[in-house]
Amino acid sequence: MKIGYARVSTLDQNLDMQMDALQSAGCEQIFQEKMSGKKDDRPELQRCLDSLRKTDTLIVFKLDRLGRSTFKLLELTSELEKRGVEFVSIRDNIDTSTAVGKAMFRMMAVLAEMERDIIAERTQAGLQAARARGRVGGRPKTDKTKVATALALYDAGQMTVPEITQATGVSKPTLYRAIKARDNVSK
The missing domain is CATH 1.10.10 (Arc Repressor Mutant, subunit A)
Structure with a gap:
């Protein structure tokens, strides 16, 4: 079954373009939401994910409709892969049911992991430099x-x-x- 998810960030934005594209892609059921992609607690996305079964395909208009951070997107698509659910992003030409689509997502996962590692290294280097200057992290204690x-x-x-x-x-x-x-x- 092809299941779609459409999201806009604000109430005054319109879902029509996404809905048309998802219907053209053959979605039999479409979950729609008007909520910021920064929020992790998106009820319609959760309902959508809960409804997916093995051999289903989750379709979105663009990757950023599903989530804002690369890490969250890769975490989600990894979970879909474990469950046997395919993923399609219409605008980004990603289809994990194809070898190229899977390879592209795995390359994105490697880049995201590298990005996380670099951020962690920079954070640790910054903390060490601050400690060397006598600074201690954390919030100041209340008197x-x-x-x-x-x-x-x-x-x-x-x-x-x-x-x-x-x-x-x-x-x-x-x-x-x-x-x-x-x-x-x-x-």
């Missing part, structure tokens, strides 16, 4: 006196949490972590 003041204000019950965070400069998550830590100690 303990500010946290104690925020806890006292919270316990007094005279101010709301937003008022406390504004008055003390202690973030809401930090305040709630401090409350939870204090409550766990007293148990």
Whole structure:
């Protein structure tokens, strides 16, 4: 079965061109979504993926409709391959049911892996250089006196949490972590 997935990023964009292309490609079922490709939680994409069975073909108009990052695309297509599902991108002329299509995707996987490795190497080199200069990574610690003041204000019950965070400069998550830590100690 040929199953299509169409996506646009904003509500004011139109799916018509993608829908026409997917119907012309013979899609028997098309899932459509109006949501940013940056989001990992796309309900219609998940429904589409859940509906795919062995020997099905997932068809998209363009690769970027499926995902923004090369890593995510390759992760997804690798999963499809394991499940016995073929993949077609109309605009990019990719069809994993052909030897050339599979080879192209494997080359993309190698390049994506190399890109990840280079990024990791650069990150490690940058961290080492920073440590050599005496810098320590991570977020700066919140002043303990500010946290104690925020806890006292919270316990007094005279101010709301937003008022406390504004008055003390202690973030809401930090305040709630401090409350939870204090409550766990007293148990």
